[in-house]
Amino acid sequence: MGDRSAGHAGRSTAVSARLGALAALQHRHRTGRGQIVDSSLYEAVLQVMESLVIDYSVSGHVRERTGAILPGIAPSNVYRCRDGDYLIGANQDTVFVRLCSAIGQPDLADDPRFADHASRGRHQRMLDEIIECWTSARSIVEVEAAMIAHAIPAGRVYRAPDMVADPHFQARKSLLDIDHPRLGPIKMQNAFPFLSETPGSVRRLAPATPGVDNWEVLHEVLGLSEADYRRLVANGTV
16 A cells, blocks of 8 residues: 555546446447447546545535545544554454454443444544554554454555565565666566466556657558658658
Protein backbone atom coordinates (compact mmCIF):
# COMPACT_ATOMS: atom_id res chain seq x y z
CA MET A 1 0.00 0.00 0.00
CA GLY A 2 1.43 3.38 -0.97
CA ASP A 3 0.87 6.70 0.73
CA ARG A 4 -0.25 8.73 -2.28
CA SER A 5 -2.98 8.35 -4.86
CA ALA A 6 -1.55 7.95 -8.37
CA GLY A 7 -3.72 7.82 -11.47
CA HIS A 8 -6.62 5.74 -10.14
CA ALA A 9 -8.97 6.99 -12.85
CA GLY A 10 -6.73 5.90 -15.69
CA ARG A 11 -6.10 2.46 -14.26
CA SER A 12 -9.74 1.92 -13.29
CA THR A 13 -10.88 2.87 -16.78
CA ALA A 14 -8.45 0.39 -18.32
CA VAL A 15 -9.72 -2.37 -16.02
CA SER A 16 -13.33 -1.45 -16.77
CA ALA A 17 -12.71 -1.50 -20.52
CA ARG A 18 -10.87 -4.81 -20.24
CA LEU A 19 -13.72 -6.43 -18.33
CA GLY A 20 -16.17 -5.05 -20.85
CA ALA A 21 -14.13 -6.47 -23.71
CA LEU A 22 -14.09 -9.90 -22.07
CA ALA A 23 -17.86 -9.78 -21.56
CA ALA A 24 -18.37 -8.68 -25.16
CA LEU A 25 -16.08 -11.47 -26.37
CA GLN A 26 -18.08 -14.04 -24.41
CA HIS A 27 -21.29 -12.62 -25.91
CA ARG A 28 -19.80 -12.95 -29.39
CA HIS A 29 -18.84 -16.57 -28.73
CA ARG A 30 -22.45 -17.32 -27.79
CA THR A 31 -24.27 -15.24 -30.39
CA GLY A 32 -21.81 -14.38 -33.15
CA ARG A 33 -22.57 -10.68 -32.69
CA GLY A 34 -20.05 -8.02 -31.69
CA GLN A 35 -20.72 -4.82 -29.77
CA ILE A 36 -19.14 -1.53 -28.67
CA VAL A 37 -17.46 -1.32 -25.25
CA ASP A 38 -17.95 2.22 -23.91
CA SER A 39 -15.80 3.03 -20.83
CA SER A 40 -15.15 6.51 -19.44
CA LEU A 41 -12.76 7.88 -16.82
CA TYR A 42 -15.38 9.35 -14.50
CA GLU A 43 -17.70 6.33 -14.64
CA ALA A 44 -14.85 3.95 -13.83
CA VAL A 45 -14.28 5.93 -10.62
CA LEU A 46 -18.00 6.37 -9.98
CA GLN A 47 -18.54 2.61 -9.80
CA VAL A 48 -16.16 2.26 -6.82
CA MET A 49 -17.59 5.15 -4.79
CA GLU A 50 -19.74 2.83 -2.68
CA SER A 51 -22.99 4.45 -1.46
CA LEU A 52 -22.01 8.07 -2.13
CA VAL A 53 -24.92 8.77 -4.47
CA ILE A 54 -27.33 6.46 -2.63
CA ASP A 55 -26.73 8.31 0.65
CA TYR A 56 -27.59 11.60 -1.00
CA SER A 57 -30.56 10.18 -2.89
CA VAL A 58 -32.14 8.62 0.20
CA SER A 59 -31.33 11.11 2.95
CA GLY A 60 -29.76 14.17 1.38
CA HIS A 61 -26.51 13.38 3.20
CA VAL A 62 -23.42 14.68 1.42
CA ARG A 63 -20.27 12.78 2.27
CA GLU A 64 -17.16 14.75 3.13
CA ARG A 65 -13.55 13.69 2.75
CA THR A 66 -12.56 11.54 5.69
CA GLY A 67 -8.93 10.60 5.10
CA ALA A 68 -7.96 7.07 6.11
CA ILE A 69 -11.02 6.28 8.24
CA LEU A 70 -14.31 4.69 7.27
CA PRO A 71 -16.90 6.88 9.06
CA GLY A 72 -18.82 4.89 11.65
CA ILE A 73 -16.66 1.80 11.16
CA ALA A 74 -14.03 1.31 13.84
CA PRO A 75 -11.32 0.52 14.32
CA SER A 76 -10.21 0.85 10.71
CA ASN A 77 -7.49 3.42 10.27
CA VAL A 78 -3.84 4.17 9.70
CA TYR A 79 -1.98 4.46 13.00
CA ARG A 80 1.33 6.12 13.72
CA CYS A 81 4.21 3.95 14.92
CA ARG A 82 7.68 5.02 16.03
CA ASP A 83 9.09 4.54 12.54
CA GLY A 84 6.17 4.83 10.15
CA ASP A 85 2.47 4.22 9.60
CA TYR A 86 0.47 1.01 9.99
CA LEU A 87 -3.03 0.10 8.83
CA ILE A 88 -5.29 -1.91 11.15
CA GLY A 89 -8.78 -3.10 10.22
CA ALA A 90 -10.43 -4.75 13.23
CA ASN A 91 -14.00 -3.46 13.11
CA GLN A 92 -15.68 -6.90 13.14
CA ASP A 93 -16.67 -7.94 16.68
CA THR A 94 -14.54 -11.07 17.06
CA VAL A 95 -11.55 -9.41 15.41
CA PHE A 96 -11.87 -6.46 17.77
CA VAL A 97 -11.71 -8.80 20.75
CA ARG A 98 -8.43 -10.15 19.40
CA LEU A 99 -7.12 -6.63 18.87
CA CYS A 100 -7.87 -5.75 22.49
CA SER A 101 -5.76 -8.72 23.57
CA ALA A 102 -3.01 -7.79 21.12
CA ILE A 103 -2.63 -4.31 22.61
CA GLY A 104 -2.77 -5.62 26.17
CA GLN A 105 -6.21 -4.21 26.99
CA PRO A 106 -8.64 -7.16 26.84
CA ASP A 107 -11.16 -5.31 29.03
CA LEU A 108 -11.80 -2.84 26.20
CA ALA A 109 -13.90 -5.49 24.47
CA ASP A 110 -16.39 -5.35 27.37
CA ASP A 111 -16.47 -1.55 27.59
CA PRO A 112 -20.03 -0.44 26.64
CA ARG A 113 -18.54 2.26 24.39
CA PHE A 114 -16.80 -0.40 22.27
CA ALA A 115 -18.83 -3.56 22.89
CA ASP A 116 -20.49 -3.69 19.46
CA HIS A 117 -20.09 -2.36 15.96
CA ALA A 118 -22.46 0.59 16.34
CA SER A 119 -20.97 1.68 19.67
CA ARG A 120 -17.45 1.62 18.29
CA GLY A 121 -18.59 3.73 15.37
CA ARG A 122 -20.02 6.36 17.72
CA HIS A 123 -16.77 6.47 19.70
CA GLN A 124 -14.46 6.16 16.72
CA ARG A 125 -12.08 8.99 17.58
CA MET A 126 -11.68 7.86 21.19
CA LEU A 127 -10.94 4.31 20.10
CA ASP A 128 -8.42 5.44 17.50
CA GLU A 129 -6.61 7.49 20.14
CA ILE A 130 -6.37 4.45 22.43
CA ILE A 131 -4.96 2.29 19.65
CA GLU A 132 -2.51 4.93 18.47
CA CYS A 133 -1.29 5.44 22.03
CA TRP A 134 -0.22 1.79 21.86
CA THR A 135 1.19 1.78 18.31
CA SER A 136 3.10 5.06 18.68
CA ALA A 137 5.23 3.54 21.44
CA ARG A 138 6.31 0.66 19.21
CA SER A 139 8.10 0.02 15.96
CA ILE A 140 6.28 -1.23 12.88
CA VAL A 141 7.96 -4.62 13.30
CA GLU A 142 6.66 -4.92 16.86
CA VAL A 143 3.13 -3.88 15.89
CA GLU A 144 3.11 -6.23 12.91
CA ALA A 145 4.26 -9.17 15.03
CA ALA A 146 1.36 -8.59 17.43
CA MET A 147 -1.16 -8.31 14.59
CA ILE A 148 0.05 -11.52 12.97
CA ALA A 149 0.05 -13.39 16.28
CA HIS A 150 -3.60 -12.44 16.86
CA ALA A 151 -4.75 -12.92 13.22
CA ILE A 152 -5.78 -9.29 12.73
CA PRO A 153 -6.09 -7.85 9.19
CA ALA A 154 -3.34 -5.24 9.05
CA GLY A 155 -0.32 -4.08 7.11
CA ARG A 156 2.36 -1.46 6.99
CA VAL A 157 1.90 1.57 4.74
CA TYR A 158 4.54 1.09 2.08
CA ARG A 159 6.63 3.65 0.29
CA ALA A 160 8.80 2.83 -2.71
CA PRO A 161 11.92 1.78 -0.71
CA ASP A 162 9.79 -0.63 1.35
CA MET A 163 8.40 -2.24 -1.80
CA VAL A 164 11.83 -2.70 -3.35
CA ALA A 165 13.24 -4.27 -0.18
CA ASP A 166 10.28 -6.50 0.71
CA PRO A 167 11.11 -10.23 0.42
CA HIS A 168 7.50 -11.03 -0.48
CA PHE A 169 7.68 -8.67 -3.47
CA GLN A 170 10.94 -10.35 -4.46
CA ALA A 171 9.62 -13.89 -4.09
CA ARG A 172 6.54 -13.03 -6.13
CA LYS A 173 8.63 -11.23 -8.76
CA SER A 174 6.30 -8.27 -8.36
CA LEU A 175 9.03 -5.92 -9.61
CA LEU A 176 11.18 -6.26 -12.72
CA ASP A 177 14.66 -5.00 -13.57
CA ILE A 178 14.54 -3.33 -16.98
CA ASP A 179 17.18 -1.54 -19.06
CA HIS A 180 15.81 1.81 -20.21
CA PRO A 181 17.47 3.29 -23.33
CA ARG A 182 17.94 6.69 -21.67
CA LEU A 183 17.73 6.05 -17.92
CA GLY A 184 19.67 2.80 -17.73
CA PRO A 185 18.67 0.06 -15.26
CA ILE A 186 15.30 0.72 -13.60
CA LYS A 187 12.80 -1.22 -11.52
CA MET A 188 9.13 -1.30 -12.46
CA GLN A 189 5.96 -3.27 -11.82
CA ASN A 190 5.53 -6.66 -13.43
CA ALA A 191 2.55 -7.56 -15.64
CA PHE A 192 -0.39 -8.58 -13.43
CA PRO A 193 -2.26 -10.79 -12.84
CA PHE A 194 0.06 -13.77 -13.19
CA LEU A 195 -1.26 -16.53 -15.48
CA SER A 196 0.02 -20.10 -15.14
CA GLU A 197 -0.05 -20.97 -18.87
CA THR A 198 0.21 -17.64 -20.67
CA PRO A 199 2.00 -15.24 -18.32
CA GLY A 200 2.29 -11.62 -19.32
CA SER A 201 5.61 -9.86 -19.74
CA VAL A 202 7.09 -6.42 -20.33
CA ARG A 203 8.33 -6.75 -23.90
CA ARG A 204 9.44 -3.16 -24.24
CA LEU A 205 9.05 0.23 -22.61
CA ALA A 206 7.35 3.33 -23.94
CA PRO A 207 9.37 4.95 -26.76
CA ALA A 208 12.25 7.07 -25.50
CA THR A 209 11.80 9.54 -28.38
CA PRO A 210 8.78 10.48 -30.54
CA GLY A 211 8.37 8.52 -33.76
CA VAL A 212 10.34 5.42 -32.76
CA ASP A 213 7.51 3.16 -33.92
CA ASN A 214 6.65 5.01 -37.14
CA TRP A 215 8.21 2.40 -39.44
CA GLU A 216 6.56 -0.51 -37.67
CA VAL A 217 3.13 1.13 -37.70
CA LEU A 218 3.18 2.63 -41.18
CA HIS A 219 4.99 -0.17 -43.02
CA GLU A 220 4.38 -3.40 -41.13
CA VAL A 221 0.86 -2.66 -39.88
CA LEU A 222 -0.59 -0.30 -42.50
CA GLY A 223 1.34 -1.58 -45.51
CA LEU A 224 3.03 1.66 -46.60
CA SER A 225 5.87 0.98 -49.03
CA GLU A 226 9.45 1.74 -48.05
CA ALA A 227 9.70 4.38 -50.77
CA ASP A 228 6.57 6.16 -49.56
CA TYR A 229 7.78 5.96 -45.98
CA ARG A 230 11.14 7.52 -46.87
CA ARG A 231 9.35 10.27 -48.77
CA LEU A 232 7.27 11.09 -45.68
CA VAL A 233 10.43 11.21 -43.59
CA ALA A 234 12.20 13.42 -46.12
CA ASN A 235 9.43 16.02 -46.26
CA GLY A 236 9.03 16.08 -42.48
CA THR A 237 5.60 14.49 -42.32
CA VAL A 238 6.85 11.82 -39.91
